[in-house]
Amino acid sequence: KAGVTQTPRYLIKTRGQQVTLSCSPISGHRSVSWYQQTPGQGLQFLFEYFSETQRNKGNFPGRFSGRQFSNSRSEMNVSTLELGDSALYLCASSLETGDHTNFGPGTRLLVL
Amino acid sequence: GDSVTQMEGPVTLSEEACLTINCTYTATGYPSLFWYVQYPGEGLQLLLKATKADDKGSNKGFEATYRKETTSFHLEKGSVQVSDSAVYFCALSDLEYGNKLVFGAGTILRVKS
Numbered sequence: 001k002a003g004v005t006q007t008p009r010y011l012i013k014t015r016g017q018q019v020t021l022s023c024s025p026i027s028g029h030r031s032v033s034w035y036q037q038t039p040g041q042g043l044q045f046l047f048e049y050f051s052e053t054q055r056n057k058g059n060f061p062g063r064f065s066g067r068q069f070s071n072s073r074s075e076m077n078v079s080t081l082e083l084g085d086s087a088l089y090l091c092a093s094s095l096e097t098g099d100h101t102n103f104g105p106g107t108r109l110l111v112l
Numbered sequence: 113g114d115s116v117t118q119m120e121g122p123v124t125l126s127e128e129a130c131l132t133i134n135c136t137y138t139a140t141g142y143p144s145l146f147w148y149v150q151y152p153g154e155g156l157q158l159l160l161k162a163t164k165a166d167d168k169g170s171n172k173g174f175e176a177t178y179r180k181e182t183t184s185f186h187l188e189k190g191s192v193q194v195s196d197s198a199v200y201f202c203a204l205s206d207l208e209y210g211n212k213l214v215f216g217a218g219t220i221l222r223v224k225s
Binding site: 031033035042043044045048050055056058088090092094097098100101102103104105106 | 163215217
């Protein structure tokens with residue numbers, strides 16, 4: 001079966017712009033989680049969506065938001081981009097709570 | 113809150129050497145523990161996991177045992193290969209705090225031929 005897919009894989013934006021990243025989970029998975037990876041802060045949890053509802057949220061400013069559609073695909077949006085938002089954004093999908101097996105390849109965002 | 117501490121790297125080994133990467137955790141509940149590997153330019157791959165005390169996770173020659181008494185989950189391999197060169201992350205998930213992972217800082221492993 002197809003794995004977790006993320007689009008786009010690479011993105012370059014300038015400060016002040018906004019960006020939308022997409023994650024398509026494994027078929028049948030209803031939970032999608034997002035993580036940010038930076039050299040300075042490491043891997044940090046952004047939020048989790050389950051059946052179109054945000055179930056859990058990390059400690060990020062309100063500029064970071066997300067949503068999940070009825071087909072379980074998820075998008076995350078970052079508004080008013082800052083240089084510090086440059087990171088690898090990883091998405092993970094789960095069939096069940098506690099199953100953290102499946103990560104996507106990530107979207108690498110560079111903010112100039 | 114929950115946290116994970118990993119030994120700092122980089123760890124540089126010769127091929128066929130033994131590997132141990134230390135990982136300790138702090139959690140208020142009963143977390144599941146994970147090791148992930150990240151190759152350059154790629155996402156995370158689950159290497160192994162353990163869901164309760166004394167469980168041993170193993171995969172591709174790597175193993176780790178969930179030690180509740182020492183709050184540890186050290187990663188070991190008896191004989192490393194050049195292809196094992198990557199970044200290794202220890203992580204925990206405590207369902208009392210939702211379906212999320214808390215990661216350690218990562219340990220770079222370099223294996224020389």
